[in-house]
Amino acid sequence: MASENLLEIKALQTHFHTEAGKVSAVDGVSLAVGAGEIVGIVGESGCGKSVTAQSILRLLDEKSQASYSGEIHFEGVDLLKLSQRQMRGVRGNDISMIFQDPLSSLNPLLTIGEQITETIRSHRKFSRKNAWQEAVRLLRLTGIPAPERRVHEYPHQLSGGMRQRVMIAIALACEPKLLIADEPTTALDVTIQAQIMDLIAKLNRELGMSVLLITHDLGVVAEVCHRVAVMYAGQIVETADVATLFREPQHPYTVGLLQSIPSLDRDRAKPLQAVEGFVPALHQLPKGCRFAPRCPHADARCHAVMPLLEAKGSLGSQARCWHSEALSQKEAVGHA
Amino acid sequence: MTDSTVQEGKQQARRTSLIHSQPVRRFMANRTAVIGGVLMLLLIAASLLSPWLARFEPQAVDVVSRLKPPSVKHWFGTDNLGRDVFSRTLNGTKISIQVGLTVALVSSAAGLVIGLYSAYYRRLDQVLMRIMDGIFAFPAVLLAMAMMAALGPNVSNLMICLSIVFTPAVARIVRSSALVVKEQTYIEAMRALGASRTRILWLHIMPGTLSPLIVQGSFVFAESIIVEAALSFLGAGIPAPMPSLGNLLSEGKQFIYNSWWMTLFPGFALILSVLAMNWFGDGLRDMLDPHARTKRKRSRKGSMEKNTSDNNNEKVSSATQASS
Numbered sequence: 299m300a301s302e303n304l305l306e307i308k309a310l311q312t313h314f315h316t317e318a319g320k321v322s323a324v325d326g327v328s329l330a331v332g333a334g335e336i337v338g339i340v341g342e343s344g345c346g347k348s349v350t351a352q353s354i355l356r357l358l359d360e361k362s363q364a365s366y367s368g369e370i371h372f373e374g375v376d377l378l379k380l381s382q383r384q385m386r387g388v389r390g391n392d393i394s395m396i397f398q399d400p401l402s403s404l405n406p407l408l409t410i411g412e413q414i415t416e417t418i419r420s421h422r423k424f425s426r427k428n429a430w431q432e433a434v435r436l437l438r439l440t441g442i443p444a445p446e447r448r449v450h451e452y453p454h455q456l457s458g459g460m461r462q463r464v465m466i467a468i469a470l471a472c473e474p475k476l477l478i479a480d481e482p483t484t485a486l487d488v489t490i491q492a493q494i495m496d497l498i499a500k501l502n503r504e505l506g507m508s509v510l511l512i513t514h515d516l517g518v519v520a521e522v523c524h525r526v527a528v529m530y531a532g533q534i535v536e537t538a539d540v541a542t543l544f545r546e547p548q549h550p551y552t553v554g555l556l557q558s559i560p561s562l563d564r565d566r567a568k569p570l571q572a573v574e575g576f577v578p579a580l581h582q583l584p585k586g587c588r589f590a591p592r593c594p595h596a597d598a599r600c601h602a603v604m605p606l607l608e609a610k611g612s613l614g615s616q617a618r619c620w621h622s623e624a625l626s627q628k629e630a631v632g633h634a
Numbered sequence: 635m636t637d638s639t640v641q642e643g644k645q646q647a648r649r650t651s652l653i654h655s656q657p658v659r660r661f662m663a664n665r666t667a668v669i670g671g672v673l674m675l676l677l678i679a680a681s682l683l684s685p686w687l688a689r690f691e692p693q694a695v696d697v698v699s700r701l702k703p704p705s706v707k708h709w710f711g712t713d714n715l716g717r718d719v720f721s722r723t724l725n726g727t728k729i730s731i732q733v734g735l736t737v738a739l740v741s742s743a744a745g746l747v748i749g750l751y752s753a754y755y756r757r758l759d760q761v762l763m764r765i766m767d768g769i770f771a772f773p774a775v776l777l778a779m780a781m782m783a784a785l786g787p788n789v790s791n792l793m794i795c796l797s798i799v800f801t802p803a804v805a806r807i808v809r810s811s812a813l814v815v816k817e818q819t820y821i822e823a824m825r826a827l828g829a830s831r832t833r834i835l836w837l838h839i840m841p842g843t844l845s846p847l848i849v850q851g852s853f854v855f856a857e858s859i860i861v862e863a864a865l866s867f868l869g870a871g872i873p874a875p876m877p878s879l880g881n882l883l884s885e886g887k888q889f890i891y892n893s894w895w896m897t898l899f900p901g902f903a904l905i906l907s908v909l910a911m912n913w914f915g916d917g918l919r920d921m922l923d924p925h926a927r928t929k930r931k932r933s934r935k936g937s938m939e940k941n942t943s944d945n946n947n948e949k950v951s952s953a954t955q956a957s958s
Contacts, residue, residue, distance in 0.1 A: 357825055390826065390828030395826040399819055402819040404820050405838055406820075417828075417829075420828065420829060
């Protein structure tokens with residue numbers, strides 16, 4: 299089992315030490331990404347999806363003095379046990395990451411080519427000339443027109459979508475086995491979003507590269523992901539295949555998210571659907587189910603005891619809810 | 635389609651070739667920077683060419699023609715030992731520029747290292763910046779004088795002392811701009827791509843701190859010339875027979891009522907070199923930091939408005955007083 303999965307996160311907890319005490323932004327997340335698979339993590343702002351992604355590369359160690367527990371196995375090696383030096387060998391080489399804001403993810407003082415070749419040369423033995431050729435090849439791979447010219451340009455000369463393509467080219471520089479994309483399309487307009495998602499899906503197909511896609515956009519998930527994990531307040535509340543998640547959501551939060559997607563044929567006079575309330579603050583989480591205060595199905599048990607992530611339904615999804623069966627029955631009745 | 639992209643490409647190429655001359659053009663458009671720079675170059679050239687420009691050795695004593703006013707033979711006159719003031723002023727300027735340049739380079743380098751590392755490593759920050767604060771707390775002249783007293787007066791000690799005195803100012807400026815760059819996403823992206831800390835620090839953060847550093851360096855240059863002159867004037871700087879500008883002023887002071895040329899010309903050289911460097915630095919700042927320029931313009935405008943409104947208020951208040 300472990301050998302099949304490229305990345306396997308087991309009961310990961312990421313703690314931050316704040317003035318309000320120790321806070322766990324990620325609390326017991328278990329997740330697996332198989333070779334060649336695109337896995338999505340969805341959730342609203344502050345649910346811990348970005349922290350999960352950054353924990354995998356341990357980017358929070360220095361900056362925020364985060365501490366971890368649990369295990370993150372990448373090709374059988376526990377990343378949480380590696381030294382900083384070994385970790386640097388993994389970053390960019392085996393696992394790459396692209397960020398939300400392509401406008402500020404590139405160094406404005408260096409040309410595109412300099413930034414790509416720097417990453418190539420720091421992980422692989424390339425001569426300067428070969429690295430430049432490789433940079434041009436990577437840019438062409440990401441669909442940038444006239445890459446021979448673009449390598450000599452500075453980031454401010456490129457549009458947002460182009461810069462995200464450059465970021466992807468840099469991330470691909472060392473042919474990583476896993477690409478972590480942290481809301482790669484949030485800062486881009488819709489047509490460019492679609493192009494970038496197509497590009498990521500294409501690279502996944504052609505290079506066999508696994509992708510961990512972090513997003514709050516269920517439309518993006520439906521389009522490219524194979525499997526999805528829905529996160530809420532630092533926990534995974536539901537995981538399923540994409541088709542299953544959309545057809546048979548097992549958790550009320552997932553249902554809420556799906557209902558809040560606006561569609562073209564809805565009654566426009568009605569206000570948009572939303573999940574009521576706010577994400578609880580991490581230092582005063584509810585005792586029972588974390589979603590209970592906002593959940594329409596919550597009862598006394600939900601408020602008292604936290605449900606576990608268990609297999610629900612017939613299609614192999616897992617959810618963290620006491621009421622899944624009732625929920626799916628109600629849904630079925632609703633559809634009939 | 636392809637035609638248009640090709641054309642666009644040509645335009646792009648033309649634009650990039652222009653960029654190379656852009657800094658030069660912007661510098662030439664900045665009058666204060668050009669005047670300061672040219673003045674500084676002239677002073678440096680004059681001080682380097684002093685053996686050929688001046689017909690007398692700076693230390694050559696000629697007792698017969700002592701305290702002579704400016705003439706064709708001695709352009710700036712002679713001092714109480716009959717030494718040529720022109721030659722001595724040129725040599726003094728040379729020493730001042732040497733000191734200024736060395737101090738500017740050394741304190742910029744030290745300040746760059748200290749500022750960068752304290753911006754990047756939090757623990758180091760606490761230690762290094764507290765030391766810098768300690769040095770910064772003393773007035774420059776006082777601290778330099780105390781250190782000169784401890785080390786003994788000679789040129790290299792003076793350079794060491796002044797470098798120590800001016801390092802904190804540079805370190806602070808480098809640190810503050812490095813802190814800004816450090817929080818940019820592209821630095822985190824570099825870490826996510828596996829770049830080492832040293833690489834991030836020197837290849838990605840350092841370039842972002844260079845322009846304020848260059849500007850501060852030029853001001854350190856000017857200021858260390860002043861402090862060197864002050865120390866020499868007080869006798870704690872360059873030892874007496876050497877013709878530094880401070881020494882010349884100090885010697886001239888005793889004869890100021892009879893032989894004005896002994897103080898006027900070295901003083902003028904001092905003013906010129908400091909002024910040139912300040913103009914140059916001012917111009918550089920305007921050129922390298924467009925934000926600071928607009929901010930200053932705005933604040934000047936704002937203060938003017940404030941003044942006029944203050945005047946109005948005064949008028950109103952005086953009017954009310956008169957009526958009551």
